[in-house]
Each structure stands twice: as structure tokens, then as C-alpha cells.
Amino acid sequence: MSQKIEGTPPPAVRSTGPVGGRIAPAGADRSNPVEASQPGDSLRLTGEATSLQALQRELSAAPAIDQARVAEVKQALESGTYRIDPAKIAERMLDLDKQLGGG
Template identity: 80%
Template sequence: MSQKIEGVPPPAVRSTGPVGGHVAPAGADRSGPVEATQAGDSLRLTGEATGLQALQRELSAAPAVDSARVAEVRQAVESGSYRIDPARIADRMLEMDRLLG
């Protein structure tokens, strides 16, 4: 049985070989560091990215829990003066949904 294939030949395959053309021989020690090639690229952060980095550093240094606020709420609950405002909670939930959506 024979088949005739017609059409456009496939595009040339680009090599994904090693950078710089250096290939380690089979069985060679590959546990050492790979030498970097000379790069002409550079990176410059925008003002927004720099601000985000500063914010990240600030938040990572801050405590995860506001102990003073926890003590304040605990005291209000124990004394019976802690008041729940369902309308305010609903408004804040809707606002968060709007910001996320």
C-alpha cells in the first residue's frame, strides 16, 4: 500500500540545544555549578514595583495579630458591651465583593 503526501512541508525545527554550544560528554560530572553566559539584559523596577517591595518588607516585619485590638475586643465581649451591627457587616461584605469582582 502506498500513500502520497502533498502539501506544505513542515517548518524548520529550531534547536533547543545548550547555550553557547557547549555540551557535556556522557557520564561527565554534572554536580558542579553551571557557568553563566555574558548577558546584555538588565532589569529596572518601576516606582510601583519598588513601592510594592517596600510594602512587602513592612508587612513581613509587622506582627500578624494586633494584640491591643484583640485585648480590646476580649474585654468588650466579657463586659457585655460588644455590639454587633449586622448592617455594617453586610455593607463591608458587599464592598469587599465589589473590590474582588
Template identity: 65%
Template structure:
């Protein structure tokens, strides 16, 4: 999963990262004679609880089988022996629920 990070710092102020630039800011368009240094390897990212939960859910979904073979066999057997019952009201109710969810 990837997330797009939008927004950027104001172009009016640019801060350097090196020791010579510590605490100094220059106006955009001003002379920039110091090279920009690479970010230290020890930087880290902290995810919100919601993002961490989404990642955990994504791992669960990826690990789950796409098709429940037991359920497929049970429905197949019920169809073959004529015991499979279709409830048109339940189907219609679920379709209307889905439609409401998609509208909102």
C-alpha cells in the first residue's frame, strides 16, 4: 500500500540541513551557496493508528483465501440435491442496502 503525501512547505522560506545552516533561513530566490545535505539514515516515519490498522487489515485480506472452497462445495451439493433455497426478499433487501451505501 502506498500513500500520496500532498502539500509542501511554503516557498517563501527554505531551511538548510547542514551544521552551517542550523537555525538560518533564506528567502526564496536569495543566493544559495551551500549544498543541500542528504537526510540522515536514522530518520523514521510514524503512522497514525488508522493507517496502522489499515495496513493490518490489508495483510489479513491478502492472507485469506480468495474463495471459500468449503462454502462452494456446500452450495454445489445443495444445488445438486435440490435443497438450496433462494430467498428473493433477502436478496432484494441486500441489494437496496448496497444501493444506499453507494449513494452516501
């Protein structure tokens, strides 16, 4: 997937501005509930933004660290059986570069 980064956001993404039309100054009391937006305000997400939100929800539900893999690598390091395969590392780096649109 390749995207060009430009200085202007795409027209499908619009900001509705601050909730209730007010911005609290820095250091202001923010303990009061936030007011709901006015009925005329709207926000439309692009398909890509919706996909990114779904991906974010999916990733936030997954554990950040695979504890079983950490234990496996730790045991292999302690026993001296951990092997580094430079060709496999290079292959995965090239795969990642392709996925990110580098070639």
C-alpha cells in the first residue's frame, strides 16, 4: 500500500471543531462533563479511517508481549541453543520493506 503524504487532509475528513464550540485554556478545570455536540455537527470517516479504527481495536485487545515466546527465547539463551539466522533476518526485513511500499 503506497500513499502520498500531502500538506492538506483529504476532503472526506473534516474536523467538527471543539465540542460545544469552546476550548478550555491550559490548566483549566476539566472536572465537568463534556457537552454533547450540536445536532448539526457531523463527522464522516473514510473507509481507510474506519479500517484503522477496527485494527486499533483488534490490536488493543491483543497482549502487548507474547510471554510464552519470551520464556522460550530466555530458555534458549540460557541453555546456549539460541541461533541467529542472518539470512532469515534479511529476508524478513526485505518482506517488510515490500509491505511498506519500498520496492
